[in-house]
Amino acid sequence: MLKVAVPNKGSLSETAAEMLFEAGYSGRRDPRALNVADPRNDVEFFYLRPRDIATYVGSGALDVGITGRDLLLDSGSEAREIASLDFGESTFRFAGPAGAFDSLEALEGVRVATSYPGLVGGFLAGNGVTARLVALDGAVESAVKLGVADAVADVVSTGSTLRAQGLEIFGPVILESSAVLISARDDLPGIHTLQRRLQGVLVARQYVLVDYDVPIRLLDAATAVTPGIESPTISPLHDPEWVAVRAMVPRTETNHVMDQLYEIGARAILVSAIHAARI
Numbered sequence: 168m169l170k171v172a173v174p175n176k177g178s179l180s181e182t183a184a185e186m187l188f189e190a191g192y193s194g195r196r197d198p199r200a201l202n203v204a205d206p207r208n209d210v211e212f213f214y215l216r217p218r219d220i221a222t223y224v225g226s227g228a229l230d231v232g233i234t235g236r237d238l239l240l241d242s243g244s245e246a247r248e249i250a251s252l253d254f255g256e257s258t259f260r261f262a263g264p265a266g267a268f269d270s271l272e273a274l275e276g277v278r279v280a281t282s283y284p285g286l287v288g289g290f291l292a293g294n295g296v297t298a299r300l301v302a303l304d305g306a307v308e309s310a311v312k313l314g315v316a317d318a319v320a321d322v323v324s325t326g327s328t329l330r331a332q333g334l335e336i337f338g339p340v341i342l343e344s345s346a347v348l349i350s351a352r353d354d355l356p357g358i359h360t361l362q363r364r365l366q367g368v369l370v371a372r373q374y375v376l377v378d379y380d381v382p383i384r385l386l387d388a389a390t391a392v393t394p395g396i397e398s399p400t401i402s403p404l405h406d407p408e409w410v411a412v413r414a415m416v417p418r419t420e421t422n423h424v425m426d427q428l429y430e431i432g433a434r435a436i437l438v439s440a441i442h443a444a445r446i
């Protein structure tokens with residue numbers, strides 16, 4: 168059985184569970200269960216703190232896991248990223264009191280609070296800056312006001328937590344993070360099945376199916392707007408001068424594409440959701 172680590176709490180847990188459910192795996196009914204076997208899919212899920220997942224997967228105790236890229240890099244684990252899962256996006260940034268710091272170099276000798284000392288220490292060392300890291304468990308934005316640090320390095324999503332503490336981002340981006348699939352092995356076929364299924368869920372979330380009819384003489388112009396993934400499907404219609412076209416379109420482009428197709432001369436433009444996909 169493939170042993171899969173899944174976040175049990177925190178920002179990534181809900182979407183990870185939803186994606187696995189949409190990918191056809193059985194989730195946990197009891198929210199306190201620590202592991203759940205899914206024999207039909209030959210998988211067992213282990214619900215762990217996202218911060219610990221890279222350690223379990225890197226040691227080989229578990230085969231594959233879902234965690235954050237920032238947490239993977241912070242852990243120093245042997246596990247590597249095998250796919251980005253396109254959710255849980257965040258940026259990892261330095262921040263300090265408004266106007267206090269303007270560059271990475273300004274951190275030389277300064278106290279920097281973070282709950283990702285491995286990630287931040289590695290980044291500072293890689294850039295030749297020696298700061299004094301103050302390792303905290305969370306709520307690091309309070310560290311400056313409370314006097315235990317001069318600057319912080321933390322996950323930024325909307326930036327509202329930083330702003331509320333009177334802090335401003337400065338210096339280079341430390342990391343662009345998102346949820347990722349990680350493993351230390353590439354010899355288990357089950358991993359590739361899991362990866363394909365999750366990628367299928369991403370495609371189903373990110374694309375819609377567009378169908379329309381168009382006169383043959385306008386086909387090239389229309390398919391330039393809907394090139395599809397491989398190539399659009401073209402089917403004959405009863406009227407020999409018209410064809411039907413079907414193609415996948417990024418969900419965010421849907422209305423823009425429909426407007427363009429209509430302008431070109433396509434009609435009966437229909438959009439439908441994709442429930443599952445293997446690309």
Ligand SMILES: Nc1ncnc2c1ncn2[C@@H]1O[C@H](COP(=O)(O)OP(=O)(O)OP(=O)(O)O)[C@@H](O)[C@H]1O
Nearest residue numbers: 176177178179217235237238255256257322324344
């Ligand atoms: N707005 C956000 N706040 C925190 N983490 C986020 C956010 N958006 C994405 N993430 C990602 O979630 C992961 C953090 O997981 P973690 O379990 O620490 O979540 P959490 O929301 O901080 O929960 P907790 O603080 O209870 O541990 C990181 O990979 C981080 O980049």
Ligand SMILES: O=P(O)(O)OC[C@H]1O[C@H](OP(=O)(O)OP(=O)(O)O)[C@H](O)[C@@H]1O
Nearest residue numbers: 305306307322323324325326327328329
């Ligand atoms: O940019 P924002 O949208 O404000 O989000 C970023 C904040 O969210 C996270 O905190 P979390 O709620 O996970 O608490 P923690 O710091 O205790 O982990 C993160 O550590 C930041 O503090």
Ligand SMILES: [Mg+2]
Nearest residue numbers: 177178305306
């Ligand atoms: Mg947190």
